[in-house]
Amino acid sequence: MESNETMRALVQRSHRGPDDLILTDVRRPSPGAGEYLVRVGAAGVNFADVMQTYGRYGGGPKPPYAAGFEAAGEIVGIGPEVPSALPVGTHVIGAGTGAFSEYVVMQAAEVLPVPTGWSDAEALGLVLNWATALAALKPLGGLEPGETVLIHAAAGGVGQAAVRLARHYGARVIATAALAKHDTVRALGADEVVDSACSDLAAEVARLTGGVDLVLESVGRTTFAASMSAAKPITGRVVVYGASSGDAAVTTHDLVFTSPVQLKGLHIGAFAAAVPTVYRSMITELQELVAQGVYPPGRSQLHALADGPAVLRELEAGRTTGKHALDPWR
16 A cells, blocks of 8 residues: 655656656655665666657556665665565665656665665665676676776766776777766876777777777667677677666678677566576675775766656766766755
8 A cells, every 4th residue: 555645756748858857745665575675875877768758668657657776775664575675774775667757666675774884875786887898898798807898988977887897808999988087087097098089989998909808889870880790709798787778689691791799688577587696696796895995985977856757868868977866855
């Protein structure tokens, strides 16, 4: 049964983009079986949120819907059938539909405690950005020490995590980013940073590397052909986890004759559902990286909830760097 109390939330009214995202009052949810009710401290903004405003995110809700799906906050309610429940007052990070709200419900089995000493905003990215980067590099990408990896959109949330992780695992990192973001990416440890607007990206990567072992592809139409060309024939891997510039076509002819590489797709939610044991081992590894200092507290740029549409427009235009988040209480 839902609560009669209301809360503020960003609601997407159509598939016409971020401009149709409005701040309004909605009914506050109650936790169902196996769920926590979480008072949101910070809600992560991801490019998937932009895609969903246009209806281009596979399996996403139909409008009108409460937007957002990544949040960290305090458990304030526990539904039935939650074995070994974390106590009320515990701060957790996880995914839940309608995260751009003051309260959200999350599946208890899929949340993690916020690391000790970290704020909610600092923990954002653990179960989405960093998990996506790790899955792309290791279980799917098979990255080995000494290999070369090409990481597109390296100044973004997943991209920054991927650069840090790839260097930690002993890889040589070639990154792409807009010119204004090159210093940020170099500071993360990238060996080479290429202008994402380069007229012949494939040729520039080939000049630097002679072919890469692994490509992390998240841009789509404007970089996909270059990614396929940059990967070494037969042994090269291309892991696709996004398409921020739009879809790109690949044919069987491409895979057999032009770019005979290993092409793999990644959606972290589907990955977690399909191979939960692997996903949990990854989360354990990320927690160990936190303890080692390899995974530092995030530096999310916090915005008021009402500024959500503007933040999504900036993200869509490629004018953001790093992780951005909404504070529902501002």
